[in-house]
Amino acid sequence: MASINLKDIVKVYGDGYRAVKGVSLDIAEGEFVILVGPSGCGKSTLLRMIVGLEDISSGDLYIDGERVNEDAPRKRHLAMVFQNYALYPHLTVFENIAFPLRLERGQFTEEQVREKVMFAAETLELVEHLDRKPANLSGGQRQRVAMGRAIVRDARAFLFDEPLSNLDAKLRGQMRTEISRLQRRLGTTMVYVTHDQTEAMTLGDRVAVLRKGELQQVASPRGLYEQPRNLFVAGFIGSPPMNFLPGQVDGDVLRLPVVDVPLTDALRERLGDRDLVIVGIRPDHFADVAALDDDKLATGVTFDAVVDVAEWLGSEQYAYIPFETHPDVAAKLDELDRDLDGESMRTQLVAALSSENRVRDGDTRTLWFDPARMLIFDHNTWENLTFDADAARAIDDQNEEDRKQALARAAKPAAAPAA
Incomplete structure (x- = not known):
């Protein structure tokens, strides 16, 4: 070694x-x-x-x-x-x-x-x-x-x-x-x-x-x-890729194309004087409200969406929901797409839902997500404004401990079979 x-x-x-x-x-x-x-x-x-x-x-x-x-x-x-x-x-x-x-x-x-x-x-x-x-x-x-x-x-x-x-x-x-x-x-x-x-x-x-x-x-x-540090890492890691939506700050509310999200004091502090940001939400962070209990529902926000296309993959299914984006954000996402070797297509949100949901093309569904899991990026610098250095360090420290334990287990000789 x-x-x-x-x-x-x-x-x-x-x-x-x-x-x-x-x-x-x-x-x-x-x-x-x-x-x-x-x-x-x-x-x-x-x-x-x-x-x-x-x-x-x-x-x-x-x-x-x-x-x-x-x-x-x-x-x-x-x-x-x-x-x-x-x-x-x-x-x-x-x-x-x-x-x-x-x-x-x-x-x-x-x-x-x-x-x-x-x-x-x-x-x-x-x-x-x-x-x-x-x-x-x-x-x-x-x-x-x-x-x-x-x-x-x-x-x-x-x-x-x-x-x-x-x-x-x-x-x-x-x-x-x-x-x-x-x-x-x-x-x-x-x-x-x-x-x-x-x-x-x-x-x-x-x-x-x-x-x-x-x-x-x-x-x-x-x-x-x-905990991606910037928009590029967030867009490269994850399949399906992270959803990126324009977020417009309006008083105590962050207005997304699909729903208005109340701003916490901590989030307002991170936003500073920005009035336009890029909001990232993982597809697997969405859920159909029909599959949630009241306690879970209370922790997030809900919105109605018309499903343009539904894909059933057995273990899960993807719901594709078109939305109108902000032209300034669209320009930045086009640049990101080129960096990722992608092809700019229509703006749409992808929600990864349980395969037990009977979602079909053209259905109207009420979806839920927890705003605490949103990632917010500066639309000019691509910096992740919600990056948590302590949380990132804790994840990597645990990962290193797991790696050392795995190597130690692999180094031990196999136990002899019982007589």
Whole structure:
């Protein structure tokens, strides 16, 4: 295991393009950190600088406290797993996994090579495929072979560059589980690049969100979901994405397109002299009043809405409700949508409701939400005005404690079966 520390890392290409702009990030031993963001945000460039495939323009990179900016990739003792597997088609699975050991010419005996390959194959459930060629394997099996090649190197850290993007949805889900199980079993430091926020939220101990080469926020998945620092992070994390509505301050009321929300003293203080803000509400924070008791109803606000489209997904259903937005907010959300690689479409609110609700296209429903769970953003700076630093710290402290306990459990030998 190794710690990896990035101090104000910058990458400037020959044409003057700044792909990475002063990123600082501390990755602890045994930690699983995700670098996530839309295409072109600099995440793969950052990973390649860590492994040594890209030069660092300025800043310092430390592995286990040692500055390695000028060290060759081999000297850094890191293992990289690529998107395209990078397997040798003429070699068997066994020889593909053993290849890094063969490169060390004489450092390992045949017995040691077999022992290391078998450990990797057993870890990744590849033993029965060792004599096959890559062409005869599924995409998921090829990715496991690439991971096996990383395991045998006894690397100080594993680096993954969008390893699941070539797999179909079902295989991606299975491989997420395999990678998570592998990290827990080996306890190895891992840095994983993806543009898929589902992978980021399910795999990482912490997630680093990048936008145009700049680090926006580093936190646990739950911390990003509940306490995003700005509009970009809030819009990137969550599926379906967060609803953004214009909020106009009118005396003691915050007027939304769907309902007026009374302002508390604490919220008025955070709003300052702003008269227009962007209000964020997660789809899962809505509920149909028919499913709530009186005590729950009393804690929130309700409004009637005409459901334009309803989607039933089995475990839940989504109700889509169009609304008119403010032109100034619309311009900011168009900019956000471009940053997120999205396509600006009609403004609509998405409510994630229980699948037991019989919502149909054209229905009028009374919906509820708790204003205390609203996030409010400055529509110019995108800052989250309702960010709670203490709550965010508590979430991440608990996440770190959970991570250490999980690693400790994984390090314990399995209990012997009872006689």
